[in-house]
Amino acid sequence: MSNYLHKDIETMPREEIEKLQSERLVKQVKRMYDNVELFRKRMDEAGLTPDDVKGIEDLHKLPFSYKQDLRDYYPYGLFAVPMNEIVRVHASSGTTGKKIVVGYTENDLTMWSDCVARMMTAIGLGKDDFVQVSYGYGLFTGGLGAHSGAEAIGATVIPTSSGNTQMQVQTMVDFGSTALCCTPSYAMYLGEYIAETGNKDNIKLKAGIFGAEPWTEDMRAAIEEKLNCKAYDIYGLSEIMGPGVSCECEYQCGMHVWEDHFIPEIIDPDTGEVLPAGESGELVFTTITKEGFPLIRYRTKDICSLNYEKCKCGRTHVRMKKPTGRSDDMLIIRGVNVFPSQIEEVLLKVGEGITPNYQIVVDRVNNTDTLDVYVEMTEALFSDEIRGVEKIEKKITEELRSMLGIGAKVHLVNPKSIARSEGKAKRVIDNRKLS
Numbered sequence: 001m002s003n004y005l006h007k008d009i010e011t012m013p014r015e016e017i018e019k020l021q022s023e024r025l026v027k028q029v030k031r032m033y034d035n036v037e038l039f040r041k042r043m044d045e046a047g048l049t050p051d052d053v054k055g056i057e058d059l060h061k062l063p064f065s066y067k068q069d070l071r072d073y074y075p076y077g078l079f080a081v082p083m084n085e086i087v088r089v090h091a092s093s094g095t096t097g098k099k100i101v102v103g104y105t106e107n108d109l110t111m112w113s114d115c116v117a118r119m120m121t122a123i124g125l126g127k128d129d130f131v132q133v134s135y136g137y138g139l140f141t142g143g144l145g146a147h148s149g150a151e152a153i154g155a156t157v158i159p160t161s162s163g164n165t166q167m168q169v170q171t172m173v174d175f176g177s178t179a180l181c182c183t184p185s186y187a188m189y190l191g192e193y194i195a196e197t198g199n200k201d202n203i204k205l206k207a208g209i210f211g212a213e214p215w216t217e218d219m220r221a222a223i224e225e226k227l228n229c230k231a232y233d234i235y236g237l238s239e240i241m242g243p244g245v246s247c248e249c250e251y252q253c254g255m256h257v258w259e260d261h262f263i264p265e266i267i268d269p270d271t272g273e274v275l276p277a278g279e280s281g282e283l284v285f286t287t288i289t290k291e292g293f294p295l296i297r298y299r300t301k302d303i304c305s306l307n308y309e310k311c312k313c314g315r316t317h318v319r320m321k322k323p324t325g326r327s328d329d330m331l332i333i334r335g336v337n338v339f340p341s342q343i344e345e346v347l348l349k350v351g352e353g354i355t356p357n358y359q360i361v362v363d364r365v366n367n368t369d370t371l372d373v374y375v376e377m378t379e380a381l382f383s384d385e386i387r388g389v390e391k392i393e394k395k396i397t398e399e400l401r402s403m404l405g406i407g408a409k410v411h412l413v414n415p416k417s418i419a420r421s422e423g424k425a426k427r428v429i430d431n432r433k434l435s
Contacts, residue, residue, distance in 0.1 A: 009260055010118065010315045014308070017259050017316065022055030024288035025263065029053045029062070032294055035080040038069060039296060056263060059286065060274050065298040067100065070239065075101040079293055086292050091139040092238040099139075102238050103292040109148070111289055112241050115258050116149020116234075119247035122256070122313065123207050123232050125179055127154030132172060134182035134190075135212070136162040141242030142212055146181040149244060155179075162186070165193050172203050179207045184215040184223060184231075185425035188356050191226025205229035211236065211243055213424045214323050214341050218348030220252075222356055233322055239298055240285045246320050251312045254319030261289045264318060265297070266306055269327040280305045282327050283320065301326045303339075331362055331430065333369045336406045340427050343373060343408075346399045353381040353392045357418045363431045371408040373400065379415050 012020075030050040032039045042063040043049065052058065069078065075091075075098075076083060086103040104112070125131065131150040135142030143161055150157045158175050160168055162182070168190060171177065180187065187210050194200050205227055211234040223231045235255050236243035245262055246255035257264050262285050266275045269282040283302045287294045302323040310316050325339035332338070340360055347358055355376040363370045375396065381388055389412050396410045419426070 010256075010317060012316060014316060018056055020260055021263055021288060022057075024260075025056055025059065025286065026050075026053055028286075028288050028294055029296065032080055032296060036078055036294075038073060038078060039063075039065075059263065059265070059297070062286075062296050064272065064284070065295045067239065067299075067301075070100045070102075071098045074098045076103065078295075079103050081105060081292050089139075090141045090144075090238055090242065092141070100238055102141075105291040108241075108290055108292050111261060112145060112244065113148035113152045115241065115261065116145055116244035116247075117152035118258065119209070119232075119234055119244055120149055120153050120155070120179075122247065122249040122315075123209075123230070124250060125150075125153060125155060125207060129153075129155040129178045130158055130176050131155045131179045131181065132158040132160055132168075132175070132177035134160050134162055134168055134180060134186065135243075141236070141238045142181075145236065145242040145244060146209065150179075150181075165190060169194055169197065169199055169203075172205070173199055176204050178204055179209065180205055180227070180229070181209045183212045183421075183424055184210040184219055185213060185421055187223050187227065187231070188219070189420050191223060192355075195226065200226075200228060203228065207232060209234050209247075214325055216341055216345045216348060217322075218345055219356060222348060235320065235323070237300060239293075239295060240287060240300075241290070245285070249311060249313040249315060253311065254307055254321055256311065256315050256317045256319055257306075259317045262287055264306060264320060266304070267299075269301075269303075277306055277308050280321075280324070283323070301328045303327055303330075329428070331360075331428070333362060333371050334406055336404060338371070338404055338406070342403050343400065344427075346396065346403050347373075347375060350392065350396055350399065353378055353388065354396075354412065355415070357420070358427070359418055360428045361431065362429070369432070371406065372411060373408050374411045374413050374418065376415055376418055377412045381412070382415055 033050045046063055085105050087106050088104045091099040091101045133143055133146045135146055137143035147157055160171055206229050208229050208231045220231045232248045234243050234247040236245040246257040248255050265284040266281040267284055275281045283300045283304050285298050286296050303325050304321045304323045307319045325341045330337055357376040359374045361372040393410045393412055400408045
């Protein structure tokens with residue numbers, strides 16, 4: 001491994017991690033009570049003072065934070081330092097309403113690059129690597145977050161940003177990129193283009209760092225085959241920091257949360273009750289070192305679980321499972337909870353004859369919910385006889401009914417007829433929300 005590994009931090013015993021978290025939580029609560037109006041108001045409403053928080057054992061007493069808070073206090077109302085201490089802002093547009101604006105002090109940016117650098121070190125990257133950053137640069141946190149982490153380990157950064165797939169692949173070939181950072185859906189798109197142009201043997205990738213949207217283990221396998229590299233999951237959200245809040249190590253058995261900076265919890269999304277280790281629920285984060293824009297018990301809406309067992313790599317920081325979806329993205333169709341990731345899992349297992357490009361359309365006809373799944377055929381199936389299409393449609397329909405417990409209408413559509421995305425893929429269209 002690279003010399004960047006912080007062995008004293010990444011492998012510290014559980015009791016030392018919790019002691020450090022307690023010390024930092026106590027200080028953070030006091031800072032926020034003094035400097036963030038909304039947090040102070042909610043503490044007062046709950047009958048709490050900073051003195052009531054002695055350590056992480058009191059974390060559950062503290063009020064939750066929500067994405068709507070950021071919109072209500074747009075743009076700078078939740079910052080905990082004067083604006084002359086903020087050296088950068090980022091923003092996430094989301095799907096509706098005002099942008100989510102976050103700010104960073106100089107120390108925050110150092111911490112961020114350190115977290116991403118730990119991840120890159122954990123998968124074996126170092127100063128001899130060429131890291132192609134194909135996340136978008138600008139207000140989105142992905143590009144600059146990955147960029148600064150790669151610089152911190154001394155790697156050569158290739159800042160291609162997103163878009164222009166032909167240029168991306170040509171750069172990959174000409175510049176000898178050994179690592180790629182982008183969304184998993186765009187990685188699949190790049191893999192398709194590489195195969196079409198006959199460049200698979202010309203790329204030198206050994207690792208891909210993919211995040212910003214949920215993806216399945218089957219999609220991981222498909223990406224690894226198309227790009228001929230290991231595909232690693234990285235997790236983050238602008239509200240907490242950006243990419244690098246947690247990430248996989250070389251063993252790909254869960255994403256290590258850097259607990260010296262972030263405290264994760266899993267709660268029941270309906271009741272808010274903290275769930276025992278190992279149970280699945282909504283992921284909640286508390287930032288304990290951030291200065292510019294700290295958050296206490298922020299509800300991410302991501303559904304996953306936590307594993308506190310020591311990893312095979314030797315790291316002791318808790319691992320979070322790959323999120324299976326989001327509580328606010330969950331579709332309730334005819335009384336059944338459906339996550340897009342479940343549908344993706346079925347499609348990727350079917351494999352032959354279809355591509356990983358799909359779209360889910362939910363509608364309401366005569367007061368009854370309908371579920372239509374559109375999946376692109378491969379060129380080979382498209383040129384086949386119609387009975388081949390019908391056979392695969394039937395197979396997918398049966399598999400989806402077995403997985404979901406409800407029926408779905410499957411449509412195999414022409415190759416490249418579903419719009420590609422160079423950022424986050426638009427997988428779900430719920431027309432019920434439009435009526």
